[in-house]
Each structure stands twice: as structure tokens, then as C-alpha cells.
Amino acid sequence: MSTAVPSAHAHAEGGHTPFLQHHFREMSQQFDAAKIGMWLFLVTEVLLFGGLFVGYGIMHARHPEAFMAAHHHLDKTMGALNTVVLLISSFTMVLSVWAAQTSRKKLLILFLLLTLACAGTFMVVKYFEYSHKFHEGLLPGKYYSHKGDTVPGQFLFFSFYFMMTGLHGIHVLLGMAAIAWLVWRAARGHFSSAYYAPVEITGLYWHLVDLIWIYLFPLMYLIS
Amino acid sequence: MSEGVLHAGAGHAVHHADYLEEPKGLWSWLTTVDHKRIGLMYMWSVLFFFLVGGIFALLIRLELLTPKQTIMDAETYNRVFTLHGAIMTFLVIIPAIPAALGNFALPLLLGAKDVAFPRLNLASLYVYWTGAAMAVATLALGGVDTGWTFYTPYSTTTGGGVTLMVLAAFVLGFSSIFTGVNFIATIHKLRAPGMGWFEMPLFCWGMYATALIQILATPVLGITLLLIVMERVLGVGIFDPQLGGDPVLFQHFFWFYSHPAVYIMILPAMAVISEVIPTFSKKTIFGYKAIAFSSVAIALLGFLVWAHHMFVAGMSLFAGAIFSFLTFFIAIPSAIKVFNWIATMWRGSISLEAPMLYAISFLLIFTIGGLTGLFLAALSTDVHLHDTYFVVSHFHYVMAGSNLIALLAGMHYWWPKMYGRLYNKKLAAISCALIFIGFNMTFLPQFVLGSRGMPRRYFNYLPQFQDLHVASTIGSWVLAAGLFLTAAYLLASFRQPKGMAANPWGGRTLEWETTSPPTTHNFEGQPVLQHGPYDYRPEPAPVGVKELAH
Numbered sequence: 001m002s003t004a005v006p007s008a009h010a011h012a013e014g015g016h017t018p019f020l021q022h023h024f025r026e027m028s029q030q031f032d033a034a035k036i037g038m039w040l041f042l043v044t045e046v047l048l049f050g051g052l053f054v055g056y057g058i059m060h061a062r063h064p065e066a067f068m069a070a071h072h073h074l075d076k077t078m079g080a081l082n083t084v085v086l087l088i089s090s091f092t093m094v095l096s097v098w099a100a101q102t103s104r105k106k107l108l109i110l111f112l113l114l115t116l117a118c119a120g121t122f123m124v125v126k127y128f129e130y131s132h133k134f135h136e137g138l139l140p141g142k143y144y145s146h147k148g149d150t151v152p153g154q155f156l157f158f159s160f161y162f163m164m165t166g167l168h169g170i171h172v173l174l175g176m177a178a179i180a181w182l183v184w185r186a187a188r189g190h191f192s193s194a195y196y197a198p199v200e201i202t203g204l205y206w207h208l209v210d211l212i213w214i215y216l217f218p219l220m221y222l223i224s
Numbered sequence: 225m226s227e228g229v230l231h232a233g234a235g236h237a238v239h240h241a242d243y244l245e246e247p248k249g250l251w252s253w254l255t256t257v258d259h260k261r262i263g264l265m266y267m268w269s270v271l272f273f274f275l276v277g278g279i280f281a282l283l284i285r286l287e288l289l290t291p292k293q294t295i296m297d298a299e300t301y302n303r304v305f306t307l308h309g310a311i312m313t314f315l316v317i318i319p320a321i322p323a324a325l326g327n328f329a330l331p332l333l334l335g336a337k338d339v340a341f342p343r344l345n346l347a348s349l350y351v352y353w354t355g356a357a358m359a360v361a362t363l364a365l366g367g368v369d370t371g372w373t374f375y376t377p378y379s380t381t382t383g384g385g386v387t388l389m390v391l392a393a394f395v396l397g398f399s400s401i402f403t404g405v406n407f408i409a410t411i412h413k414l415r416a417p418g419m420g421w422f423e424m425p426l427f428c429w430g431m432y433a434t435a436l437i438q439i440l441a442t443p444v445l446g447i448t449l450l451l452i453v454m455e456r457v458l459g460v461g462i463f464d465p466q467l468g469g470d471p472v473l474f475q476h477f478f479w480f481y482s483h484p485a486v487y488i489m490i491l492p493a494m495a496v497i498s499e500v501i502p503t504f505s506k507k508t509i510f511g512y513k514a515i516a517f518s519s520v521a522i523a524l525l526g527f528l529v530w531a532h533h534m535f536v537a538g539m540s541l542f543a544g545a546i547f548s549f550l551t552f553f554i555a556i557p558s559a560i561k562v563f564n565w566i567a568t569m570w571r572g573s574i575s576l577e578a579p580m581l582y583a584i585s586f587l588l589i590f591t592i593g594g595l596t597g598l599f600l601a602a603l604s605t606d607v608h609l610h611d612t613y614f615v616v617s618h619f620h621y622v623m624a625g626s627n628l629i630a631l632l633a634g635m636h637y638w639w640p641k642m643y644g645r646l647y648n649k650k651l652a653a654i655s656c657a658l659i660f661i662g663f664n665m666t667f668l669p670q671f672v673l674g675s676r677g678m679p680r681r682y683f684n685y686l687p688q689f690q691d692l693h694v695a696s697t698i699g700s701w702v703l704a705a706g707l708f709l710t711a712a713y714l715l716a717s718f719r720q721p722k723g724m725a726a727n728p729w730g731g732r733t734l735e736w737e738t739t740s741p742p743t744t745h746n747f748e749g750q751p752v753l754q755h756g757p758y759d760y761r762p763e764p765a766p767v768g769v770k771e772l773a774h
Contacts, residue, residue, distance in 0.1 A: 033340040040405045047444050047447075048444075051451075
């Protein structure tokens with residue numbers, strides 16, 4: 001048996017788990033590539049939201065009274081509740097990664113399901129917030145029909161509120177789909193200390209979704 | 225030369241079917257994850273849309289043959305130049321080199337079996353086709369007449385297929401991002417053993433710099449385009465001054481992507497040229513690190529110059545002066561590359577094969593395009609030249625001329641590797657000359673037209689401009705003749721039997737060490753780097769010794 005020969009022949013051995021793709025020489029290389037890919041994707045996400053944050057900042061600077069008046073229509077309690085729910089979900093996601101790394105299949109499924117439950121709670125709270133706004137006519141752009149405004153231009157705030165929380169909500173839904181897929185794979189015993197890249201990179205994505213909300217919450221709900 | 229000679233090298237006996245033959249059938253192509261097949265499908269898709277966009281270009285030039293209406297009315301003219309611009313930018317130039325040649329060549333140059341995420345790679349092709357179908361479908365909705373830049377407030381108020389076209393560009397952005405993510409991960413993790421960052425072929429550095437821009441700039445365009453859709457559908461108000469928004473904000477957002485996107489178009493071209501010139505000069509590249517780092521410098525500086533598109537859009541003079549300075553600054557890394565290529569050719573053993581003819585054409589055309597950019601970077605001259613034919617000509621030299629001539633250089637360079645066949649070299653030389661002459665004949669007169677005050681995008685013009693417009697239109701026919709001739713002899717090469725040597729040009733990079741065409745897995749086993757990518761010293765380096773490329 002050759003021991004110290006460089007990886008020139010390793011590719012022919014098929015790897016340590018059935019999940020090693022043929023074009024990688026070893027699992028660690030595949031794992032690193034997956035992580036680089038996810039980090040790059042997260043960069044694109046930050047820039048995608050960044051455009052909206054910049055637009056919000058500029059419009060806020062130009063219409064401070066309208067934004068101030070409009071943000072009083074938001075329910076701070078609901079927003080704070082959702083912030084807590086997402087923070088908990090990030091914690092359970094970290095525990096999921098830990099459970100996968102240490103090959104604890106049952107705990108992995110449990111923590112993933114808890115994460116999924118938190119995400120679901122977030123969406124339910126969001127649903128009640130949205131339907132309340134719809135009911136009062138606090139809608140984006142030309143659909144804004146709220147009566148009795150003293151400060152004009154409040155629709156601009158709700159344009160950004162719905163675009164930014166809407167885009168964030170789509171990301172939560174996509175994250176839920178990814179986590180559900182992880183549960184499905186975890187139940188089939190795919191993940192162990194030898195292979196847990198999907199759990200890890202979904203975790204990275206989930207933390208970013210959480211982080212974006214951490215910025216959205218004060219920006220929308222806590223203007224002063 | 226060695227073309228047409230059956231390869232009889234050691235260790236490459238023909239017991240594996242090549243990637244073109246195995247597996248067989250249309251379905252195997254549509255579901256393939258092989259980077260080479262995906263690269264070829266991208267290449268043919270890009271060439272198809274190049275034909276479509278080119279036909280629109282010929283129609284534009286034909287219309288401008290006379291000062292008044294020639295073949296179409298003004299509204300049609302607006303739609304035709306918009307489609308020409310949108311198709312050429314989003315469907316041709318941006319994917320041309322990275323997604324087509326890059327996909328084919330990058331893993332081979334790195335000694336890898338595939339890109340890091342082969343399924344993502346295939347997804348990017350399908351996303352591209354989806355976006356392309358959406359762009360074409362706008363024709364059914366009455367077309368788009370905003371110009372490819374979609375400036376507000378016109379784009380948020382005019383009818384037709386603007387929403388669909390904008391969404392098409394949004395979707396196409398994803399295909400570009402997927403390619404960028406894939407290439408960076410591939411270059412980081414899949415280099416052959418022994419290949420450090422500075423033993424990579426310079427093509428890979430160019431692809432890396434391109435991918436950086438694709439990742440950092442494309443999402444901003446994505447959100448900007450979505451904001452146009454939101455403005456049209458919901459009236460959100462961000463770009464509409466009547467609602468408290470700002471149309472100039474759109475221009476900032478748009479150019480924050482679209483100026484770096486200019487470097488998505490030129491960096492891959494430079495990457496191809498950096499491979500072709502040393503191979504046909506039989507000489508080590510001059511200034512390897514300078515070329516490598518100047519690619520990254522262009523990628524990063526490219527993010528700081530966007531507002532030079534907006535000198536007359538009501539920006540403060542101070543901001544204008546800063547953007548003007550930064551724009552001059554970005555000429556430096558571009559010039560570093562040109563001087564290094566010329567220094568590489570100096571005292572080299574130059575063979576004027578078709579790829580090299582294109583590379584030399586590139587040097588001339590890129591230099592003209594680059595130097596005329598400095599006129600536009602200067603605040604005072606830009607006020608005179610802004611939105612004239614001078615700008616049109618400048619960006620055609622840089623985007624169209626440089627990018628497409630480099631695409632042709634790369635296609636002629638890697639054609640034997642792609643298909644195991646060679647084209648007719650005499651016809652290749654003739655068509656290169658036609659393309660070079662036709663291109664310059666089309667666009668040199670436009671510099672003069674612009675400096676005399678001919679505005680861009682105008683349907684009619686003053687009679688005194690007609691002579692130069694006629695010259696430009698005749699030039700477009702010469703250019704088209706050259707391109708159709710190229711298409712003819714490239715297609716004719718398929719009538720020859722496969723039988724190219726592994727290394728017909730005597731290149732030193734890894735793709736020439738496998739068969740032409742390669743097998744699905746590219747190499748027999750994992751190649752280990754034994755010499756630098758441009759090591760043209762007469763004595764072959766002893767096996768097992770690794771040498772630097774500079």
C-alpha cells in the first residue's frame with residue numbers, strides 16, 4: 001500500500017461515502033467547494049437586498065416625515081415576536097449542524113423540525129401583519145388607500161415595506177423548502193460526520209435570512 | 225504543420241470514445257453535466273443570437289443609408305435598435321466567452337474533470353434559454369423601444385413588452401451568477417496537484433476576475449430591474465419624481481452593474497488573448513503577474529467608475545471630477561496588459577495562424593477602443609461627445625469588436641480541441657481580414673460623425689452626415705461577409721474526419737495534453753503539473769520538477 005503518494009491516484013478509489021462526486025478527489029475538497037459556492041451565493045444575496053436598503057435609505061432621507069408617520073402603522077410587538085422566533089430558529093439550525101457533524105440522526109431531525117416550526121411561526125405572524133395592512137389599505141404604490149393621513153407620501157414607506165419584507169418572506173419560504181429537504185434526507189440516514197455539507201450550507205443560508213431580518217426590523221419598525 | 229495527422233502519441237490509445245460521441249442522443253446532450261458539452265451548447269446558442277442581433281444591426285445600418293426614412297418607420301427603428309442592444313448585450317456578449325469558451329476550456333486548463341458544480345452549470349444553461357425565450361417573446365407584445373438601458377421614466381411609462389424584457393434580463397442575470405459562482409469555486413478547489421495560483425494559465429485569472437464582477441454586480445442589476453417591474457405594476461414611486469422618487473437614482477443603480485458589466489465583456493476577451501499570444505509566439509508570457517493582477521485590478525476598479533455614464537445627468541461637478549479621475553486610472557491596468565502582450569510577441573517565433581491573426585486584430589481594435597474611452601472620461605470633452613456616435617463607436621470597439629474578435633480567436637484556437645477537426649486556414653485568414661476591415665470601416669466613420677455632432681439613436685439625420693453613414697453601412701456589409709464566410713468554413717470542417725493531434729499548436733497548457741477531442745472525463749487519470757503554462761524553453765523540463773511560469 002502506498003501511503004504518502006499525492007492524490008494523483010485517489011480519484012479512482014471512489015471516495016469514502018457514496019456522496020463523493022466523481023470530479024472531486026476527496027470529501028474535504030467537495031465540502032470546501034460547496035462552502036465557497038454558498039458564501040458566494042450569500043454575497044449575491046447581500047447585494048440583492050443591498051439595492052433595496054440603499055433605495056430605502058435615500059427615500060427615507062428625502063421624506064423623513066412621511067416615513068416616520070407611516071411606520072406607526074406597524075405593530076412593534078409582532079415585529080419583535082418575529083425577531084425572537086427567527087433568532088431561536090438560527091440557534092436550532094446551529095444545533096442541527098452540530099447534530100449532523102456528530103452523527104446524531106434523531107437529534108438532527110428534531111432540531112431541523114424545530115427550525116422549520118420557527119420559520120412557519122414567522123410566516124404565520126407575517127400573514128396576520130400583512131392581512132391587517134391590506135384591511136386598512138396600507139398597500140404599496142398606487143394601491144395605497146388609507147384614509148385620514150396627515151402627512152402625504154406614506155405610500156412610499158409601504159412600497160419599501162412590502163418589497164423588502166416580501167423578498168425576505170420569499171427567502172424564508174425557500175429556506176423552509178431547503179430545510180424540509182434536509183429532513184427528508186436526514187430521515188434516510190444520509191448525513192453523518194463523513195458527509196454533512198448540505199446541512200452546513202443550508203445553515204449558512206438560514207443565518208443570512210435571519211440576519212437580513214435583524215436589519216429589517218429596526219429599519220422598518222423602530223424609526224425614531 | 226501537423227494538422228490532419230492522426231495522433232499517435234504515447235499513452236493516448238483510442239480506447240475511449242470522446243465526449244462528443246458518448247453517450248449518444250439528443251436527450252444525453254440536454255441532460256448532460258459535462259462542462260464541455262454545456263460549453264458547446266452555450267456557444268451555439270450565443271452564435272444563434274449573434275446572428276439574430278447581427279441581422280438587427282444590418283437593418284439599422286441599412287435604415288441609416290439615407291437621411292430620411294429608408295426601409296422602416298421611426299417606431300420600428302426604435303424597437304430594432306433596442307432589440308439589437310438587448311440581445312447583443314445580455315444574450316451574446318456577456319455569456320459569449322465565459323459561458324461558452326470558459327465552460328469548455330477552464331476545467332481542461334486546470335487539469336480538472338469538471339467544474340465544481342456541474343448540475344448548477346447545466347441549470348445556468350436552462351436559465352439562459354428561459355431568459356432568451358422571454359426576450360424573444362417580447363416581440364409578440366409589440367417589442368420594446370426603450371433602448372437596452374431601460375432608462376426611467378420612459379421605461380416605466382411606455383407600453384409594449386418592457387416588463388417581460390426586463391424580467392428576461394433579470395432571469396439571464398441568474399445564469400451569469402451561476403457561471404460566476406461555479407468558476408470561482410472551480411479555480412479555488414479543482415486546480416491540478418502542483419498548480420499554485422501563479423502556475424495557472426492566465427485564462428483562469430481572467431475568468432476569476434470576470435466571475436468576481438458577475439457575482440458582485442449582477443445582483444444589483446437584478447434588484448434594479450425588479451424595481452422597474454414594481455414601478456410598472458404597483459407604482460411604488462422610487463424612480464418617479466411625481467411620486468417623490470428620483471429617475472437619476474435608476475441611472476446610478478443601472479450603471480453600478482452595467483459599467484462593471486463592460487468588464488464582464490472585456491476581461492474574458494483579454495483572458496483568451498493571453499493564451500493565444502504566447503502559444504503562437506512560442507515564448508513565455510511577459511509579465512505574468514502583471515497580467516494576472518491587472519485583471520483583478522480592472523475587476524475592482526470597475527466598481528468605482530459607474531457615474532462616468534452620467535456626467536451630463538445633473539451630477540455635482542466634484543463627484544464628476546472624482547469619477548473622471550478614477551476612469552482615467554482604470555486605463556492603466558488595461559495598458560499594462562497590452563504592453564505585456566506586445567512584449568511577449570517581441571523576438572518571439574510568431575506563426576500567423578488564424579487565432580493569432582485574430583489576436584493581433586484584437587490588439588489594434590482594443591487599443592482604439594481603449595484610447596477613445598479617455599476622450600469620454602474627460603469631463604469637458606464628454607459634455608460635447610455624450611450621447612453621440614462617438615460613444616456608439618467607442619463601446620462597439622470595446623464591447624463588440626474586442627469581445628467578438630477574441631471570441632473568434634478562442635474558437636479558432638480551441639476548435640481542434642472541441643471537435644478534433646481543423647478549418648480551412650486560407651479561408652480563415654481571408655475572413656479575419658474581411659472582419660477587421662469591415663469592422664473598422666463600420667465604426668471609424670462613426671467617431672467622426674460623433675465628434676461632428678451626430679446624436680446616437682436618431683432615426684433621421686442632417687444630409688451633411690450622409691457620406692460617413694454610407695461608408696459605415698458598406699462597412700457593415702463587409703463585416704457581415706467576413707462573419708458568414710467564417711460560419712461557412714467552420715461548418716465545412718465537420719465534413720472532415722476527426723483526427724487532430726492532441727497538440728496542434730504546440731501549446732504548453734494542460735488542455736493540449738489530452739486527446740482532441742477529450743474523453744468525457746478530460747484526462748486519463750489526474751494530470752500533475754510538470755512545467756509552467758508558458759514554458760517554451762527548448763529543453764523540456766525533467767519530469768517531476770515544477771517550474772514557475774514567470
